[in-house]
Amino acid sequence: MGNPASRFRSVGVWLALKPSAFAACREADAPAVEHALAKRATLCGIRKEQVTVYRHLFVARGAKQCSECKAKARAADAAASM
Numbered sequence: 001m002g003n004p005a006s007r008f009r010s011v012g013v014w015l016a017l018k019p020s021a022f023a024a025c026r027e028a029d030a031p032a033v034e035h036a037l038a039k040r041a042t043l044c045g046i047r048k049e050q051v052t053v054y055r056h057l058f059v060a061r062g063a064k065q066c067s068e069c070k071a072k073a074r075a076a077d078a079a080a081s082m
């Protein structure tokens with residue numbers, strides 16, 4: 001179960017009240033959608049060479065964020081906060 005404080009943090013991650021641990025980036029060819037960048041590729045599989053990386057962190061909410069990156073960033077952050 002965990003203590004109430006850690007449970008609260010997990011809920012905060014799930015609701016995307018704070019940025020994820022991933023850098024935000026956009027594909028050069030399709031800059032309308034923001035992705036979450038891990039080491040060598042986005043969470044949805046686009047190679048790092050194909051994206052422009054931003055200096056802010058990916059926030060897993062909003063219509064302009066890639067749905068696959070949002071789901072994976074939430075799962076990763078939730079796992080990291082346990």
Ligand SMILES: [Zn+2]
Pocket residue numbers: 034035036042043044045066067068069
């Ligand atoms: Zn993505």
